[in-house]
Amino acid sequence: MTLEDLEKLLAEYAALVEAGQDRASGWPSSINVVSKIGQVAAVRIMARDYQDEARRRGLLINAACPGLVDTEASRPWFDDMSSAQSPDATAVDVAWLATRPAGVTEPVRRAGAAPRRARLRRAVTGQGWGHGPFDPLLVSF
Numbered sequence: 001m002t003l004e005d006l007e008k009l010l011a012e013y014a015a016l017v018e019a020g021q022d023r024a025s026g027w028p029s030s031i032n033v034v035s036k037i038g039q040v041a042a043v044r045i046m047a048r049d050y051q052d053e054a055r056r057r058g059l060l061i062n063a064a065c066p067g068l069v070d071t072e073a074s075r076p077w078f079d080d081m082s083s084a085q086s087p088d089a090t091a092v093d094v095a096w097l098a099t100r101p102a103g104v105t106e107p108v109r110r111a112g113a114a115p116r117r118a119r120l121r122r123a124v125t126g127q128g129w130g131h132g133p134f135d136p137l138l139v140s141f
Contacts, residue, residue, distance in 0.1 A: 003045050010038050036065045058103040066090040 013034060016022040028034060043063035047054070054061055068074065070084035078084070 001041070001045060003042060006038065006041055006045065010034075039063055039065055055105065058105070060100055060104050062097045062100075064094050064097055066093060 013022065013027060016025050016027065017031065023029060040063045043061060047061040050061065053059075066085065067090070068078065068081070068084040069087055069090045070081050071087060074084070075081060
């Protein structure tokens with residue numbers, strides 16, 4: 001899959017949502033799940049396409065889906081923001097990813113974070129999203 005293939009797929013999904021046909025076409029009920037899958041897929045494609053350069057430069061390519069964040073943009077979409085993180089709390093994981101030491105070439109789990117495989121499974125299956133607090137997702141490729 002290329003970024004163009006992914007963009008086409010997500011545009012098709014958006015058209016189905018606008019037509020009210022997304023669920024009948026087999027898509028998850030939460031657009032948040034689809035957006036996380038799309039984001040992680042895009043980063044995986046980029047990691048694959050730039051793996052030689054990333055290896056040469058000692059870079060680790062990461063995706064961060066911080067979960068539900070209490071912002072002006074998210075409040076209109078959710079009735080209950082009691083489980084949402086503040087933007088400052090969300091920045092902790094993003095800063096952690098951005099400050100990995102030079103030359104780190106394998107995913108390293110942040111202390112207290114769920115194992116990568118379990119978090120990815122939740123992203124792909126949608127378990128943990130749409131039915132309560134949105135779990136954060138941190139993935140390295």
